[in-house]
Amino acid sequence: MATRALAKGFLGLRLSRVVPIRFFCGGHQYATAAPVHSAQPENDIVTEKILNEPLENPDFFRVSELFSLKDLFDARVHLGHKKGCRHRLMEPYLYGCRLDQDIIDLDQTVEHLQQALNFTAHIAYRGGIILFVSRRRQFSHLVECTAKDCGEYAHARYWQGGLLTNAPVQYGPGVRLPDLIIFLSTLNNVFQQHVGIRDAAKLNIPTVGVVDSNCNPSLVTYPVPGNDDTPAAMELYCRLFKMTINRAKDKRRRMERIYSLLAPSTQSS
Amino acid sequence: TALPCNSYECSLSKCIKNNSIALSAVSASLRDICVSCALHRKNLAAAGPEKFTVEFIQKQAEEFNIGKRHLANMMGEDPESFTQEDIDRSIAYLFPSGLFDKKARPLMKHPEEIFPKQRAIQWGADRRPFHFLFYTGKQMYYSVMHCQKMSHQKHTSPFQYSLRMLTRVSISSLGTSRWFTKEELEALLVETISTHDYNHFIQLMERLLSLPYCATEVEFVLRYRRQLEAPSAKRIVPLLQRDEWGVAFSTSDGCRKTSNCSVVLRECGSGCITINGQNYLHYFPTLQDREQLMFPFQFTGMLGRFDLECTVSGGGRSSQAGALRLATSRALLSFLSEREAENMRQAGLLTPDPRVRERKKPGQEGARRKFTWNKR
Numbered sequence: 001m002a003t004r005a006l007a008k009g010f011l012g013l014r015l016s017r018v019v020p021i022r023f024f025c026g027g028h029q030y031a032t033a034a035p036v037h038s039a040q041p042e043n044d045i046v047t048e049k050i051l052n053e054p055l056e057n058p059d060f061f062r063v064s065e066l067f068s069l070k071d072l073f074d075a076r077v078h079l080g081h082k083k084g085c086r087h088r089l090m091e092p093y094l095y096g097c098r099l100d101q102d103i104i105d106l107d108q109t110v111e112h113l114q115q116a117l118n119f120t121a122h123i124a125y126r127g128g129i130i131l132f133v134s135r136r137r138q139f140s141h142l143v144e145c146t147a148k149d150c151g152e153y154a155h156a157r158y159w160q161g162g163l164l165t166n167a168p169v170q171y172g173p174g175v176r177l178p179d180l181i182i183f184l185s186t187l188n189n190v191f192q193q194h195v196g197i198r199d200a201a202k203l204n205i206p207t208v209g210v211v212d213s214n215c216n217p218s219l220v221t222y223p224v225p226g227n228d229d230t231p232a233a234m235e236l237y238c239r240l241f242k243m244t245i246n247r248a249k250d251k252r253r254r255m256e257r258i259y260s261l262l263a264p265s266t267q268s269s
Numbered sequence: 270t271a272l273p274c275n276s277y278e279c280s281l282s283k284c285i286k287n288n289s290i291a292l293s294a295v296s297a298s299l300r301d302i303c304v305s306c307a308l309h310r311k312n313l314a315a316a317g318p319e320k321f322t323v324e325f326i327q328k329q330a331e332e333f334n335i336g337k338r339h340l341a342n343m344m345g346e347d348p349e350s351f352t353q354e355d356i357d358r359s360i361a362y363l364f365p366s367g368l369f370d371k372k373a374r375p376l377m378k379h380p381e382e383i384f385p386k387q388r389a390i391q392w393g394a395d396r397r398p399f400h401f402l403f404y405t406g407k408q409m410y411y412s413v414m415h416c417q418k419m420s421h422q423k424h425t426s427p428f429q430y431s432l433r434m435l436t437r438v439s440i441s442s443l444g445t446s447r448w449f450t451k452e453e454l455e456a457l458l459v460e461t462i463s464t465h466d467y468n469h470f471i472q473l474m475e476r477l478l479s480l481p482y483c484a485t486e487v488e489f490v491l492r493y494r495r496q497l498e499a500p501s502a503k504r505i506v507p508l509l510q511r512d513e514w515g516v517a518f519s520t521s522d523g524c525r526k527t528s529n530c531s532v533v534l535r536e537c538g539s540g541c542i543t544i545n546g547q548n549y550l551h552y553f554p555t556l557q558d559r560e561q562l563m564f565p566f567q568f569t570g571m572l573g574r575f576d577l578e579c580t581v582s583g584g585g586r587s588s589q590a591g592a593l594r595l596a597t598s599r600a601l602l603s604f605l606s607e608r609e610a611e612n613m614r615q616a617g618l619l620t621p622d623p624r625v626r627e628r629k630k631p632g633q634e635g636a637r638r639k640f641t642w643n644k645r
Contacts, residue, residue: 127397129397147401148401152401153398153402153404154401154402154405155404157411163404163405163406171391171406174396176396176397
């Protein structure tokens with residue numbers, strides 16, 4: 001029932017249940033799709049309620065309680081690169097510059113991070129595919145472990161050009177692309193913007209990205225200005241994303257159980 | 270062991286009388302399985318959609334099992350205990366083929382060995398992929414690297430210093446094995462691997478082994494190593510027999526080109542050698558041939574200890590000498606220790622020389638020599 005609800009209720013779209021009917025015509029076997037079989041309307045109402053309930057509250061998943069400004073400061077998230085590496089578009093996010101090192105404004109970081117975590121939670125609640133991307137070799141293992149613990153996906157390796165744009169050819173027809181891509185570092189190993197940001201923008205996939213002071217935040221949907229070089233900061237981000245995703249998934253399971261208990265007469269096998 | 274013809278005919282005629290339909294079905298299924306050439310294609314993940322579905326392969330496996338039982342019945346053997354070797358033997362008997370290429374001959378094997386291993390669809394009903402590294406494109410390879418990294422990192426933790434064994438990985442488990450080749454790794458992971466990836470993999474494994482506390486990761490490492498068969502395990506040492514006077518002797522055969530010989534090596538001798546009834550000095554007037562004959566004794570230092578009684582036929586003088594040398598080395602094995610036998614093997618005394626006369630080809634004067642090239 002859960003998978004059917006997921007399949008049918010994803011982003012409020014209703015997928016028709018295709019039941020192929022085979023018939024013979026002139027010695028050849030054809031298959032046609034049955035007419036759209038409207039599922040029980042009660043299930044639809046239940047799924048719609050499950051999906052719409054988080055949208056009423058601005059912070060339904062209470063992500064602002066997961067971290068505080070002090071945690072960010074202790075994890076050295078405010079430390080940027082040197083003045084010479086500064087990207088022009090990051091200037092609004094910087095607090096200032098001390099001894100040639102840029103300091104990121106943690107107030108803005110807190111807001112952006114809350115928005116990003118809230119968005120991630122909503123995506124995870126609706127059963128979306130989340131892809132963690134990072135090209136930093138130091139943290140590739142951490143990123144992969146985080147993804148494994150959440151039950152989501154990771155790509156901390158060499159990014160082949162057509163992974164998103166040429167997906168049906170690379171993976172096989174009918175592949176489902178990620179619904180959210182989280183960049184734990186938006187640069188690749190040659191200090192250029194990661195190809196995934198541009199590809200995700202091309203394919204209308206929302207992105208969350210930790211942008212350091214030498215990164216370009218323009219194409220990232222939910223930029224999070226912060227340090228991406230320190231292990232402490234990376235561990236903090238991984239921990240936060242893992243907690244939000246797990247929280248959102250637990251919430252979804254609980255909601256489904258609540259609604260299935262509340263309406264036992266409409267429960268179908 | 271060849272089956273007697275009459276039993277095959279009886280069983281065949283019985284089969285034909287009883288169920289001719291079954292026989293045609295069996296021959297049809299045998300034909301289907303024998304003609305398949307997918308065995309020789311590389312084992313790669315299917316580039317497109319699955320060429321052979323799981324149901325298809327299961328059906329083929331069922332047909333194979335039924336065909337195996339029919340074959341056992343045909344050959345008059347017990348269907349329950351019909352092994353793959355019996356199948357190969359029966360097929361070679363029923364469909365004799367003079368083709369040189371072993372891979373071109375009819376074969377009947379389980380579909381798992383014939384059809385290349387493919388990966389099923391990687392996602393479930395809700396189209397979420399199963400593996401967490403699916404979006405990298407090379408999920409199996411990167412999952413191996415991820416495991417390595419894990420074991421790598423486990424050892425850098427100083428807290429577990431005292432808990433780990435301080436010995437390096439025991440050489441015995443690694444000494445007789447080698448890393449998987451790229452092809453073997455591809456077959457194991459059912460995925461294409463580039464040379465760069467493969468080198469990276471080997472590098473990481475070597476680095477894992479060089480860490481001091483890697484004794485616990487032996488099982489993980491051994492998964493990607495192939496045991497080398499010790500050549501000494503396969504050696505067949507001729508029996509050491511004793512004749513009526515208690516003198517130890519051993520018999521063995523040898524061949525080289527078209528010569529075949531049989532040698533009886535007797536102990537407590539004085540080094541006198543008889544070939545086809547003649548003394549070896551008369552039989553081999555040339556020094557080179559006599560040197561070839563003496564070489565096994567000279568190498569092992571047992572020049573005056575043995576008596577040789579040989580019979581040789583076919584070939585010329587040099588090939589007869591080579592055949593005799595091989596036969597004497599084989600016979601000597603029963604008098605030697607393991608180490609000396611290994612020395613002999615490494616010296617090349619126990620290897621039969623595979624060189625035979627190359628055939629003459631049409632359009633050429635000889636095996637290699639072409640006709641004289643004329644400008645006009």
